[in-house]
Amino acid sequence: MRVDLSVNIASLTFKNPIIVASGPSTASAERILKCFEFGAAGAVTKTITYDVMMRVQPKPRMYIMKPGNALGNGFYSFYSVDLMSEYEPERWVEEIRRIKKSTLGKESVLIASIAGRTFEEWENLTRLVEDAGADMIETNLSCPHIEKDSLMGRTAALNPKLVSEIIRVVKKAASIPVVGKITPHGANPIELAKIMVDSGADAIVSTARFRGLILDINSMKPILWGGFGGYGGPWQLPISLGWTANIAMENLKKPIIGSGGISRWEDIVRFILVGATAVQICTSIIVGGYNIIRGMIKGVSEWMETKGFQKIEDFRGLSLKNIIPIEHLERRKIYEIIVNYERCTGCGMCVRTCPYNAIILGDNNRVRIGLECDNCGLCVSICPFKALSLERIA
Ligand SMILES: Cc1cc2nc3c(=O)[nH]c(=O)nc-3n(C[C@H](O)[C@H](O)[C@H](O)COP(=O)(O)O)c2cc1C
Known part of the structure; x- marks a missing residue:
């Protein structure tokens, strides 16, 4: 069975759900064409600004x-602490034209990321990138490096009125679709998604990076560049996935582009299963190279074939119904911890970890589970030798 990976976002067709997110891998026409060459259906330019x-x-x-x-x-x-594009907006006009003139550029979707310091700049940048030939616009209301009150990046996103106004200004100036990118930092992503959609956004990206600080205790200074940094990567996937599911549950009737921590094809499947139409990927392409895009397309296609899904729509949102609300969780099940003594080495990891002090090491380092066991399951998950398992007894 041949699977069809194509998806539609605001009247544009993407040949598969993979979009390379704004970042170093999309910092020039040459790099964006490389994203397309390696199979990405879309790419978002590094953020274009007059600042x-x-x-x-x-x-x-x-x-x-x-x-x-x-x-x-x-x-x-x-x-x-990678800021926005080093190219001035006028240079991007040339870069966008070059991309859209090429065969690869015509077959793929080019999204221009913009950030204005004033409403006028938002409007001017919108017109500039649209006239140059961009297929879509993404509003950078997520950049973690904006510290002072500003009309761009994460500080703007802390003010719902500003978010609404920026989206409205860009929407009014644009005749191409507009995507709102959500910051995970300090704002309520679900509320932001609602505000963006109510203000006219044609799709939303959930989510971007956090802001963090890594401190060296010898120098007592932040490492490397000496200040705060954007903090993301695969560790954030469960958070981004949770927010995407929550946003999808709101049924906002606009496509969600899932993002934040994707590093393998399984993550793409996960985002689609909780309701995303497509995904954006940045960090893992920086770290693993453009070639990982090909492996991701292959992985998703093969998974769809195995599961008998022909189109992305066939499994989009399927897992939402499997997420049990906390008030409906079954609390009366009783389990027994089974120890596989052929695997157990008596390392004592489970003994140290058990929050209920229910595990002891007996004679010959044999693990014994006491009556205090509360079936929390932590020992099963931490055992390096897979020697413990849970068996339901009631
Ligand atoms: C080094 C680096 C530079 C980035 N530059 C931009 C940028 O210029 N504009 C933007 O909107 N997002 C930027 N991002 C955020 C990414 O587009 C993306 O939203 C975020 O990293 C989450 O996706 P990921 O987990 O796949 O990396 C950057 C991220 C990184 C790691």
Whole structure:
């Protein structure tokens, strides 16, 4: 069975659900064409702004915590202070034209990310990128590096009235679709999604990076560039996925582009299962290279074939009904912890971890589960040898 990966967002067709998010991998026409060459259906330009301060990059500015995990496809965090595009908006006119003139550019969706300091700048940037040939506009109301009161990035997103007004201004000036990008930091993502949609956004992106601080205790200073940084990466996936599910449950009737922490094809499937139409990916493409896009397309296609889904729509939102609200969780089940003594090495990990002090190491380092066991399941999940399991007894 051949699967159809295409999705529609605000009258535009994406040949698959993968969009490369605004960042270093989309900082020029050349890099965006590379995204398309490796199979991405869409790409968002690095954010275009007239703000010169946001266009000059601090150096060094990128850092990975747990880099070994990044190589091994595990959870790691990406900490950086990458600001907006170094190119002035007029240069982007040339870059956008170049992309849209090429065959790859014509087959793919080009989204221009913009950030204005005034409503007039938002309006001017909207006209500029649309006239240059962008297919869609994304409003940067998520950049974690904006600290002072501003009409852009995460500080603007803290003020619902501003968010609404910015979306309205951009919508009024644009005849192409407008996407609102949600900050995860300090604002209520569900409320933001509602405000954006009520103000006319044609789709929303949930979500972007947090703002964080990594401190070196020897120098007693923040590492590398010396200030706050954007903090994201695969560790944030469960948070982004939870918010995406919550936004989908609101049934806002506009497409959701899921984002935040995607590092493998399974994550794309997860976002679609909770209601996303497409996804945006940034960090894992920086770390793993453009080629991971091909593997992701293959993985999603093969999963769909195995499950018998022909179109993305066939499984979009399917898992929402499987999310049980807290008040309906079954609380009367009783389990027994079964120890597989062939696997158990008596390492004592479960003994140290058990919050109920219910596990003891008996003779010959044999693990014994006491009556205090509350069936929390933590020992099963932490055992490095998969020697423990839960069996329902009532
Ligand atoms: C180094 C770096 C630079 C970024 N630059 C931008 C940017 O210029 N504009 C923007 O809207 N988002 C920017 N982002 C945020 C990403 O587009 C994306 O929303 C965020 O990283 C979450 O996706 P991910 O978990 O796949 O990285 C940047 C992210 C990183 C890591």
